[in-house]
Amino acid sequence: MTTSAVSAPRGKGMNEEALRKQEVGEQRLLLSLATPALLAVVAVVFIPVGWLFYLSFMGNDGQFSLQHYAKMIEYKSYARVFITTFEVSILTTLICILIGYPLAYFLAMLPPRLAGFFMLAVLLPFWTSLLVRTYAWLVLLQKNGLLNDFAISIGLWDTPLKLVHNLTGTLIGMAHIMLPFLVLPLYGSMRKIDRDLMQAAANLGASPGQAFRQVYFPLSLSGMVAGSLIVFVLCLGFYVTPAVLGGGRVVMVSTQITAILENQYDWGAASALGVVLLVATLAILFAATRLFKLDAALFGKH
Amino acid sequence: MSSQHDQQPPPAATALPIHIEGLTKKYGSMYALDAVDLEVRSGEFLTLLGPSGSGKTTLLMAIAGFNRPDAGSIRFGDEEMILAPPHRRNVGMVFQSYALFPHMSVAENVAFPLKLRGVDAQESAERVAEALATVQLESFGDRGIDQLSGGQRQRVALARAFVFRPRILLMDEPLSALDKKLREQMQIELKHLHEQLGVTTVYVTHDQREALTMSDRIAVINHGRLAQVDTPQAIYNQPANAFVADFIGESTMLPLSRDAGGRLCFADHVIGDAAADGDYSLVMRPERLFVTDLERKDCDQTLVFSGVVREFVFQGETAFALMSVNGEHDIAFRFGTDANSSQNFLHPGDAVALGLNRQDVIVIPQDDSA
Numbered sequence: 001m002t003t004s005a006v007s008a009p010r011g012k013g014m015n016e017e018a019l020r021k022q023e024v025g026e027q028r029l030l031l032s033l034a035t036p037a038l039l040a041v042v043a044v045v046f047i048p049v050g051w052l053f054y055l056s057f058m059g060n061d062g063q064f065s066l067q068h069y070a071k072m073i074e075y076k077s078y079a080r081v082f083i084t085t086f087e088v089s090i091l092t093t094l095i096c097i098l099i100g101y102p103l104a105y106f107l108a109m110l111p112p113r114l115a116g117f118f119m120l121a122v123l124l125p126f127w128t129s130l131l132v133r134t135y136a137w138l139v140l141l142q143k144n145g146l147l148n149d150f151a152i153s154i155g156l157w158d159t160p161l162k163l164v165h166n167l168t169g170t171l172i173g174m175a176h177i178m179l180p181f182l183v184l185p186l187y188g189s190m191r192k193i194d195r196d197l198m199q200a201a202a203n204l205g206a207s208p209g210q211a212f213r214q215v216y217f218p219l220s221l222s223g224m225v226a227g228s229l230i231v232f233v234l235c236l237g238f239y240v241t242p243a244v245l246g247g248g249r250v251v252m253v254s255t256q257i258t259a260i261l262e263n264q265y266d267w268g269a270a271s272a273l274g275v276v277l278l279v280a281t282l283a284i285l286f287a288a289t290r291l292f293k294l295d296a297a298l299f300g301k302h
Numbered sequence: 303m304s305s306q307h308d309q310q311p312p313p314a315a316t317a318l319p320i321h322i323e324g325l326t327k328k329y330g331s332m333y334a335l336d337a338v339d340l341e342v343r344s345g346e347f348l349t350l351l352g353p354s355g356s357g358k359t360t361l362l363m364a365i366a367g368f369n370r371p372d373a374g375s376i377r378f379g380d381e382e383m384i385l386a387p388p389h390r391r392n393v394g395m396v397f398q399s400y401a402l403f404p405h406m407s408v409a410e411n412v413a414f415p416l417k418l419r420g421v422d423a424q425e426s427a428e429r430v431a432e433a434l435a436t437v438q439l440e441s442f443g444d445r446g447i448d449q450l451s452g453g454q455r456q457r458v459a460l461a462r463a464f465v466f467r468p469r470i471l472l473m474d475e476p477l478s479a480l481d482k483k484l485r486e487q488m489q490i491e492l493k494h495l496h497e498q499l500g501v502t503t504v505y506v507t508h509d510q511r512e513a514l515t516m517s518d519r520i521a522v523i524n525h526g527r528l529a530q531v532d533t534p535q536a537i538y539n540q541p542a543n544a545f546v547a548d549f550i551g552e553s554t555m556l557p558l559s560r561d562a563g564g565r566l567c568f569a570d571h572v573i574g575d576a577a578a579d580g581d582y583s584l585v586m587r588p589e590r591l592f593v594t595d596l597e598r599k600d601c602d603q604t605l606v607f608s609g610v611v612r613e614f615v616f617q618g619e620t621a622f623a624l625m626s627v628n629g630e631h632d633i634a635f636r637f638g639t640d641a642n643s644s645q646n647f648l649h650p651g652d653a654v655a656l657g658l659n660r661q662d663v664i665v666i667p668q669d670d671s672a
Binding site for chain 2: 194196197199200201202203204205206207208210211214215218219
């Protein structure tokens with residue numbers, strides 16, 4: 001490269017070719033760093049999903065057929081599974097917002113060092129196995145579990161409440177597991193809100209309540225929508241917690257897929273369910289990005 | 303010295319004086335404000351000037367209601383405001399960061415205080431248009447904040463701060479984020495805007511030139527105390543103490559001794575009459591010194607110092623030099639340059655004599671706590 005730089009003509013356009021080559025070289029190097037990850041994504045995401053997609057259009061006789069999709073329209077039970085899935089996901093998301101917004105606000109108001117300490121409380125469960133946390137809730141909530149025993153012993157209620165193996169238990173467990181996914185982006189967007197803005201609002205005559213409604217809340221909205229969307233999408237495909245805490249009464253798409261595979265070993269039907277869920281999820285994500293102009297919140301654009 | 307100030311037009315009826323008494327704010331064991339007494343006159347442009355950490359921003363924030371002092375009184379006119387929350391103080395404020403609401407357009411930002419005050423839509427629109435016209439942003443109402451340059455944001459922040467006709471306007475280093483040219487242009491514009499609005503204005507800056515350019519009066523603040531409150535001319539020509547003399551403008555400070563008659567002297571120059579007890583310093587502004595004839599001696603009007611050039615720097619419109627007197631003291635001096643005058647160029651080692659008119663002599667007490 002040195003030789004070509006020296007031999008290049010002097011004056012305007014000097015070393016132009018060598019400099020351009022250098023730039024292209026750097027871009028290639030950067031791209032090569034991403035190659036293993038790209039290959040992994042192709043290997044573990046696109047190929048298997050493509051295979052499932054293919055299977056869902058295969059009839060039991062090995063010919064192309066829409067029978068799996070037709071069955072989903074035909075039997076009411078499928079519709080119910082999807083309704084339950086969306087119902088559980090929406091309720092979990094709402095519970096997360098109700099608990100997570102004040103929590104994130106509290107964290108955002110603390111001085112950064114203290115906030116880091118309290119953030120541990122949010123993150124700690126993150127570092128514990130999902131299965132452990134789910135069974136921990138089972139221990140707490142079951143008929144003769146810690147919560148019922150304690151409440152009865154201090155006389156809050158007389159007969160054990162049914163807190164688990166139903167929708168209540170599923171929601172409690174899922175909200176607990178999903179909470180950090182909402183709090184983290186929300187906290188991030190709240191931290192980015194300039195404190196001068198709240199002072200400016202007060203200075204211009206806004207009471208604390210007005211300042212919150214008209215300035216703080218709208219500015220935290222992008223983080224809240226991003227977090228809610230992550231929670232909602234994760235809920236749609238969630239398996240372990242609904243399976244354990246729902247006790248077979250809360251049938252979501254994921255648990256239904258397992259049931260089909262275990263009972264009928266019908267890959268085609270299971271794949272079709274998965275494809276519909278995937279398409280529905282993508283459609284919701286697309287609509288939400290359009291609706292809330294989420295590019296900024298999700299991809300860190302300013 | 304204050305004749306210029308006295309000739310100002312009477313302040314507008316909307317302006318209010320600010321009376322600050324014994325205002326004290328401690329952070330840990332450090333006094334950010336140490337029993338500050340300050341009168342801001344109705345309709346005047348007063349600048350709080352001081353180095354960072356001097357307490358100037360703390361004082362401004364206390365007036366706005368954003369921090370809670372430990373003791374003291376802040377009255378707007380006759381009304382005690384020390385306990386009033388910020389949203390009830392009805393003062394306009396321009397923040398250093400501008401603090402424009404990023405989710406609102408320019409017009410919505412400016413309309414924000416009007417909406418909170420229940421001004422009806424039509425009047426609000428008129429006043430927003432009027433305010434934007436005042437800051438020369440008539441056609442910018444629909445723009446988003448992120449579509450504006452720094453100078454335009456500054457103007458929007460300003461429009462938002464005065465659109466609700468506050469009786470007092472506060473500004474916290476509003477020009478510090480702008481580049482030098484724009485800053486100097488905005489200084490003049492702000493001065494005109496103040497004359498137009500007639501509102502009592504308290505302006506915070508650490509930039510002495512800005513303070514001298516814009517203010518009716520300057521309050522120099524250091525270590526939470528007021529070092530001097532006076533007109534720009536008085537602050538510059540008659541600094542009350544070493545801190546003000548050193549902080550405002552360039553200066554050479556020389557310790558003065560006393561002769562047999564108790565008169566203040568530097569070397570064999572008699573500088574002043576017998577003053578009260580204590581130690582005094584001579585303060586000389588570099589631009590007030592002039593190069594003079596080597597043979598020239600002190601006279602009634604002029605003090606003459608002679609020495610050797612130690613340093614010489616060409617800085618464009620002026621040249622700056624240090625003259626060493628007996629190898630003991632350095633005297634800084636500054637003079638205008640021109641293209642072909644070789645006498646403007648001194649060389650280290652040259653013998654030189656400097657004259658100083660007696661009217662430019664500043665004598666200040668040496669040990670003061672300010």
